[in-house]
Amino acid sequence: MPPRARVSRSRLALPLVADGEPAAPSPGRPKPKKAAPRSRTLSAEALEQLGARRLAELLMAQAQGDAALARTLRLALAGMDGSGRLATEVEKRLRTIGRSRGFIEWDKLRPLARELDGLRETIAGSLAAADPRAAVAQMRLLLGLTGNVFERSDDGSGALGEVFRQAGADLGRLWALLPGRDPLMLAREVLALWDADGYGETDRLLEAAAPALGSEGRAELRRLLETRLAAQPRSRKSDAFEGWQGRFQISFRLRDLADLEGDVGGYIAAVEAGGRAENFACDVAERLIARGRPEEALGWLSRPSDRQESEAIRRTDLRIAALEALGRHEEAQALRWDAFGRWLTPQHLRPYLRGLPDFDDVEAEEQAMAHALAHADRDLALSFLTGWPRLDAANRLVRVHHEEMDGRDYGRLRPAAEALAERYPAAATLLHRALAEDVLRRASSRQYTYAVRDIRSCISLAPLLPTEPGFESHEVFLARLRREHGRKAGFWALLEDGS
Structure with missing residues (x-):
């Protein structure tokens, strides 16, 4: 057998030039492709390389068709001319919004919220740093837009409400920047803002204003509230609704003030003054336990309440905490x-x-x-067993009681099916079937995609199903589904699409 030809390594390697780099390829060989230039990531540092003139041109071009950007640029320029010019520009825009009367369509809500938030940030930031008094005046003006804006819109997303609540908190913080502020006057201002609040815009005002009010301002605010409370008539009916500006609302403000000062006694007095004190037993008990007074907390928790079942777990937890604190x-x-x-x-x-x-x-x-x-609520039991976890017990529950489970309870059944799928595919399949069949029985076309997802989970689990009496095979189940729901064309089209 002829020996193999030996190939020298030097013939396989590219010749090297003097500096050790490979020499250029011969004319007959294709040239190596050049690496594509890396795209620049959009960032402040990258844009800075364009230079001030080029950036200014790009901004001007964009501002021609973007009114919001144009207003932002005018505010930025006004800030360079001093606080007076900036305050004027902010006020001009706020008053323009306040004069508007047309309904704000849904697609204009978020842009308006972004603009108002931008104005709020400008007031609380650059304007406050230059002129705190002007900032207070403009934040007060912004907060005064609440009624106008909400009456002309439907703030389902809560974006506008968040802007105004934040503005209320900013106003309280800005007061602390005022030189020579009068705490007594600020207390009266807080009360006036509370009286004008129709949309919760002052929810965060008191806590933010605490440093500006100081102990003197808080004492004056308490005195004003207690004077107003004393002037309120008491209803002859224990269950009468007192109204937003009645005893309950005043006691609500007194509770907030007591919380701010850590005054449990003041909190309890406010609760009792507002009426229906038993409905606030958990709130009182929570504060008493935190202050090392568990025996009193138990007394409050023993009061009968007409609160709903949702409060029962909280009441139980507080009772446990009080008992443990007492040994x-x-x-x-x-x-x-x-x-x-x-x-x-x-x-x-x-x-x-x-x-x-x-x-x-x-x-x-x-x-x-x-x-x-053995629990009567099978869905609740299933959720507990899979979450504990005791999957063997969850499997037994499903195999025996799956027909009692509510297919609409997808928040419990679907996670349980996913938890059981690996070790107990039969139980997981029964849950997926229950979910899908419930959607089809109700002909809930908007949920057909979820039913399809459950059926596809059944398909993936089908090879793992047992062959035992009384357990439908996947083929038998699907045939029954077609007999009972064959006319639900939307569902079958979705199932067959991509299958």
Whole structure:
């Protein structure tokens, strides 16, 4: 066999030039492609390289068709001419908005919110740094636009409301910049702003204004509120609605003031003065526990309340905290177990188990799982078992009780199906089927995409399904679905699309 020809490495390598770099390729060889120039990332540093003149030209060209940008540029130029010119430009724009009367369409709401927020930032920033008094005046003017703007719009997104609430907080902070401010006058100003508040724009005012008010201003504000409260007539009916400017509203402001000063006694007095004090038992108890007064907290929590079920868990948690603070551990444990039995809440079961002696927790956990399996609310039980997690128990629950589960409860059933899919594909399939069939039974065409997603999950799990009596195979299930819902063309079109 002839020996292999030996190829010298020197024939495979490119010849080197003097500096060690490869020599240029011969004319017969294709030239290597040049690397494409990297695109510049848009950033302040990159734009700076264009130079001031080029940037100015680009901005002017864009401002010709962008009124918002043009106004921003005029404000920036006005700021270079001193606070007087800037204040004039800001006021001019605010008064123009205030004079408007037309309805603000939905697509104009966010641009208006952005503009008002930009004006707010200008007032609270550059104008406040140069002239705090002018900034206070302009922020007050901006806050005064609230009624006009909301009466002409439907702020479903909450964007406008957030701008005005922030403006209220900014106004409170700006007061602290005023030299020689009068705390008593500021207290009266706070009260006037509260009286004019129709949309919650002063929700953050008091906390922000606390440094400017000082102890003297806060005391004056309390005196004004208490004087007004004393002048309010008491209703003969205990359940009468007193109105926004009545006793309840005044007591609400007094509660905020008491919270600001950490005055639990003042908070309780305000609650009792406003009427229906029992409905604020949790708020009072929370503050009493924080101040080391758990016995009093329990007294408040024992008051009957007409609040809805949603308040019951909070009331239970506060009662547990008070009992633990008093060293009544066994009572707190009993309350945790009762709470778990009612709501299947992990936040009650976990500390209950941790509080048990060694080895007792294992038996107690099994009792908890058995209780969950027998719970009347099957969806709640499933959510608890998959979240704990005890997937074996969740599987048993689904296999026995899947027909009792609510297919509309996708917030619980779909995460449970995903959690069970790997180890218990049959249970996961039953949940996906329940979700899809509920959508089809209700003919909810807007939810067909979700039903399709569930059916596709069934398809992926189909090879893993058991062959056992009473369990529909995927083919049988799909055939039944076509018989019962064959006329729902929109659903079938979505399912077949991309299948």
